[in-house]
């Protein structure tokens with residue numbers, strides 16, 4: 534386990550209880566998520582998710598963060614969940630489906646019926662996974678152009694269409710499909726959210742091979758029938774419901790990217806202290822020292838930004854924070870890419886070798902500035918809030 538770097542700023546404003554919680558997750562990951570144990574847990578799995586590890590973390594109450602106790606969760610704030618997201622990513626826990634699950638948990642908390650919450654939030658609190666499908670082959674950044682549709686027929690929704698890039702749908706008990714239930718009006722009107730169980734007839738999940746492995750899927754819905762009460766929230770209000778979850782989604786992805794960046798930083802720092810060239814540790818060369826000093830500074834900046842937006846969300850979950858949430862996602866994900874690329878460079882040939890994890894971190898970091906709204910889209914949003 535590489536030396537962990539901490540600064541006073543890392544704990545800034547956290548309660549004693551939250552600091553203890555972070556330490557507990559860190560120690561658990563150091564003990565239970567060693568490369569050998571993770572390899573064992575992931576044997577035969579597609580992607581970086583082990584149901585066994587999810588179940589164990591659920592037993593500790595960590596899967597139930599953001600889920601009220603009445604639905605089997607442990608309660609907690611959004612900031613608690615953000616602390617957890619950063620720590621398990623930093624500690625390499627194989628629970629890759631957790632981030633997207635938490636995005637759907639947010640939607641369920643906001644719009645779910647009592648029955649949906651009991652069933653689906655209860656599953657998550659026990660270590661289950663959920664997925665969300667917005668993107669389509671022809672609808673990426675311009676998500677409002679999506680075409681998958683659902684029609685109500687004799688008390689059942691009948692869904693047809695294709696979805697692209699649905700992360701961990703192969704692990705999720707249910708995927709939340711964003712689809713068109715009405716034509717006419719503006720592109721943002723007539724959208725709805727409907728839960729489809731993994732084993733529904735006519736629902737096909739096909740893995741996509743990517744540079745980060747197999748974690749995302751193409752979906753086909755061919756006359757899939759689900760009961761009328763599989764609808765989440767209000768029919769036709771899907772766009773408003775999506776927008777209401779954007780703070781959460783962006784901060785969740787930012788916190789995960791931050792954990793990845795910190796992990797890559799820790800590894801790089803440990804390496805440059807040990808690796809000797811010209812009779813001295815390579816970390817004693819100022820060319821590397823200054824870059825590491827810059828990265829350490831940017832990590833603290835990003836952490837303060839991400840946690841600040843989480844706190845604002847806790848203060849008022851209904852408040853829209855387009856500028857702040859986009860800044861958090863942009864800063865943390867671009868930083869993850871930068872730290873991992875620098876990590877490869879500072880480790881030299883060993884950074885490039887698959888025997889060491891740095892090249893894998895880099896591959897994982899590349900996608901963070903693409904999914905959940907690309908960096909270009911985050912910049913567009915921030916620019917709009919500046920009146921541009």
Ligand SMILES: Cc1cc2nc3c(=O)[nH]c(=O)nc-3n(C[C@H](O)[C@H](O)[C@H](O)COP(=O)(O)OP(=O)(O)OC[C@H]3O[C@@H](n4cnc5c(N)ncnc54)[C@H](O)[C@@H]3O)c2cc1C
Pocket residue numbers: 633665666667668672673674675697698699700701743749900903904905906907908909910913
């Ligand atoms: C591994 C992975 C997991 C994913 N998981 C999910 C998931 O679980 N659920 C889900 O619904 N989606 C998911 N996505 C989809 C993801 O959100 C989209 O890939 C992303 O929004 C970009 O869409 P696109 O890939 O179609 O790119 P495009 O929208 O085609 O963009 C191509 C390029 O053009 C740029 N661009 C587009 N429009 C503008 C503009 N207006 N201004 C400036 N630049 C622009 C983009 O930034 C990008 O660089 C995932 C994607 C990946 C790769």
